[in-house]
Amino acid sequence: MANAGRTTTETSASKTRLRDTHALGQSLWYDNLRRGLLVSGELEALVAAGIRGLTSNPTIFEKAIVASADYEEALRALVGKGLSPPQIYEELAVQDIRGACDLLLAVYDESGRVDGRASLEVLPELAANTAQTISEGLRLTRLVGRPNVMIKVPATPEGIPAIRALTTAGVSVNVTLIFSLLQYEEVMEAYVAGLEERVAAGGKLEGLTSVASFFVSRVDAVCDRQLAKKIEESAKTVPTDAPRAEALMGKIAIANAKLAYELYLGLVGSARWRALVAKGASPQRLLWASTGTKDPRYADTMYLDALIGRDTIDTVPPATLAAFIDHGTVAATLGTDVEGAHATLAEFAALGLDLSRICHGLLADGVKSFTASMASLLGAVTARRAAILEKAAGRQRDVLPAPLAAAVDAEVLRLAATEAPRRLWQGDATLFSADPTYETSIKSRLGWLRVPALMQTKLAELAAFVAEVKEAGFTDAVLLGMGGSSLAPEVLALTFADQAGLTDKTGLRLHVLDNTDPAAVARVDEAVEGTGKKALYIVASKSGGTIEIKAFERFFWQKVLSQNEGDVAGAGACFVAITDPATRLGQLAVEKKYRRVFTNPADIGGRYSALSYFGLVPGALLGADVAGLVGTGAEMAAACAAVVPGVDIAALRLGVILGVAAKTGRDKLTLVTSPEIASFGSWIEQLVAASTGKEGKGIVPIDLEPVGATSEYDDDRLFVYVRLGAGDAAQSRAVGELEKAGHPVVYLQLEDRAALGREFFRWEVATAIAGAVLGVNPFDEPNVTEAKLATSALLAAAQTQTEGDAGKLTLPEDVVGPRDGERILAHLASAISGDYVALCAYFPRTEAREALLTRLRVAVRGRARHATTIGYGPRFLHSTGQLHKGGANNGVFLQLTAEAPVDLAIPGEAYSFATLRNAQALGDLQVLRRRGRRALRVALGADVDAGLQALVEAVETS
Secondary structure: OOOOOOOHHHOHHHHHHHHHHHHOOEEEEEEOOOHHHHHHOHHHHHHHHOOOEEEOOHHHHHHHHHHOOOOHHHHHHHHHOOOOHHHHHHHHHHHHHHHHHHHHHHHHHHOOOOOOEEEEEOOHHHOOOHHHHHHHHHHHHHHHOOOOEEEEEEOOOOHHHHHHHHHHOOOOEEEEEEOOHHHHHHHHHHHHHHHHHHHHOOOOOOOOOEEEEEEOHHHHHHHHHHHHHHHHHHOOOOOOHHHHHHHHOOOHHHHHHHHHHHHHHHHHOOHHHHHHHOOOOOOEEEEEEOOOOOOOOOOOOHHHHHOOOOOEEEEEOHHHHHHHHHHOOOOOOOOOOHHHHHHHHHHHHHOOOOHHHHHHHHHHHHHHHHHHHHHHHHHHHHHHHHHHHHHHHOOEEEEOOHHHHHHHHHHHHHHHHOOHHHHHHHOOHHHOOOOOOHHHHHHOOOHHHOHHHHHHOOHHHHHHHHHHHHHOOOOEEEEEOOOHHHHHHHHHHHHHOOOOOOOOOOOOEEEEEOOOOHHHHHHHHHHOOOOOOOEEEEEEOOOOOOHHHHHHHHHHHHHHHHHOOOOHHHHHOOEEEEEOOOOHHHHHHHHOOOOEEEEOOOOOOHHHOOOOHHHHHHHHHHOOOHHHHHHHHHHHHHHOOOOOOHHHOHHHHHHHHHHHHHHOOOOEEEEEEOHHHOOHHHHHHHHHHHHHOEOOEOOEEEOOOOOOOHHHOOOOEEEEEEEEOOOOHHHHHHHHHHHHOOOOEEEEEEOOHHHHHHHHHHHHHHHHHHHHHHOOOOOOOHHHHHHHHHHHHHHHHHOOOOOOOOOOOOOOOOOEOOOOHHHHHHHHOOOOOOOEEEEEEEOOOOHHHHHHHHHHHHHHHHHHOOEEEEEEOOHHHHOHHHHHHHOOOOEEEEEEEOOOOOOOEOOOOOOEHHHHHHHHHHHHHHHHHHOOOEEEEEEOOOOHHHHHHHHHHHHHOO
């Protein structure tokens, strides 16, 4: 309120203005309601000062619930009862209205049951349904159970008969959204006819009343815009119209209101009304609504000062009430200069402006606005409910050493105080850094926040597509992707493999290809060959220009085209594209007559795309529970919404833990995952590494490293245990020992596999927040481009070599063999405390090779307690590769390469798959060394497995 330090009741001027206004026949009602007004005594003080009623609406309730902490305790209690968001809203609103009615009861009795009212709105979505409005009005009246409640009904064409029916039934109605004189005449008739029908049916009129909420400032806002346009146009047409239009600015709404009051006086002076008064009828008073001045050129009390008159109400928002108490003018102004009001509206019409049309538009806009506010309000309740349920479920908990816990708590409070959730959802780049270059890339990469809600509308589309594909006889799907485009599908394929697709045949067998090694390409090719198999190829690329994806597409397109004897349409029916709008891949799909193009929102980065088409199209094809994935993702999105206090957002706390731990030296995020969801760690790895590893900072994710004894770990670790169901007993014991030893541990619990949708979203938010804590942009990948350029340069150089030398490329001088234990151990010995060792493998993954590499990791860790990672190239170039080059210089790299015994040509290119793989490996090495990283290449030879065995033995036996 105005006059800081004074409340409404602390000045005699407050009481004088409010009571003097009432003495002139006008009641002032307060256009605001929230729980804090009731419990703090503020509303009681306002009533003591002269406020005689109260109004509210969905917009006011929305602000109350979103912008205050008034409802936290009540929300938790109602959520605990299992109520839905609409039920929670209704309980909160009804409790507030009951409290207001009880507080106003003395005014109600003293005023002869005319004032002392509080209004509750029928759901705006019912504005076009007469029968439902009547039913809801009756229900809400019974539900509130207070004699001084009013039910708000909009003056829509469907609302008018509802007003009549509710009046007949004895419900006191606050008719809202009245803008025009025609509307008002219909409202008056509905009220009077309702009273007459009630009397005819033997009903009593005692305590029954109504108000007609006639809106003011909204009328001027639109009329002034049209007058301003008229002034602008008159310079070219009729110059004399400009001063006429200028003279009407800010006058139409008051003139319109004065003529409405003239209609009211005409009604109450009629014989028809006198007959009702004799039976105890109360008048339907005009209530001036929307009285806050919207144009700063006008006085802040303009509408209050100009519309004071007998048998009227002015409902006043807080700021306007404060202004009126401070410097308003109390005088009987409403009935003055009515002839001037007629002349004002006539002049408006003479300028060719149609007030009735403006008012019709305002009614439609008002209904839309309140409907949107109600949707937003329910969204806010849904979000608060989701956050409470998430916290109550205990799916995330942490056990941290005291210093780290204190630092985390302090950072959570800081982010909450600076409204981090809201800033994230609004794309406020300053959440991450003051660097102005961040703004564009951040604002254009936040579509993942809203994609769960979007994809809930696409489930039927996905189901229809799967049915179409199965009907066409496809048995297998091949995902051609890289980085974020392939890792989420791989997680789903491996997680749901024993529930769908490979066993019960409800879906297609999904093969993920993200390795340019010719053996990897050949392996997938062979897997989809054979009698009874028919493959659908999913070409997934955000940009459409990724070199690996182009190579994969050309290889399989040529093969399928040949199988279809050159028939482009027949070949195209075996291909699907997932890409951004207006990409070369999208154009190519049209040219080649692909079966389908799924156009993903452009504002979703690849590694944040798990719950978009990139993850869900392959997931739907393999038979995964995409509805469950999207549903749990949407639940987590709600729990992380902008309206949820930061201290209540579990994902925000996880992000703070990641960021603060990294800043205090525990930057090795060590993931322990239940065996059934073990592949989820690789998705977390690429998300966290590529998002935080830049500007010399970064979090190093450690995935699939066997859990060891507590003595095997340095104090640079943060453990996150992602457990499905009861989890693995041995893992749980091992993690428990780590906790006892004082290592920080975060526990994440999944109730089933569909809960991965929740975890995808949790980690996306947490990673973004970790970026904010570290002060980096989590949505760009500057060093990935550097490696791509190095690869392109090497490919160009390879094409100039002779045919016999093509594909060999020029190797660095310090390549070592797997048995050169001295050189390898010396390289590993360069790692100091806090460093990690990265094994960068440029060959296809097999279980046997994974087992050997795991032995190597354990041996390295056993030597000096260093954390270790495994990355298969080239896919890791799009994930941890960013961290390797852009993060802190705390990595020691062993690049493991092998010869390609068999090569495959890439149609349309002068280089082969082996050449491409070799160029990527060498380009990676060059960039690492250019950036001063400690990198050594180990050439394993033609027999990868034998070379790996020798390398492992060299390290283990040293």
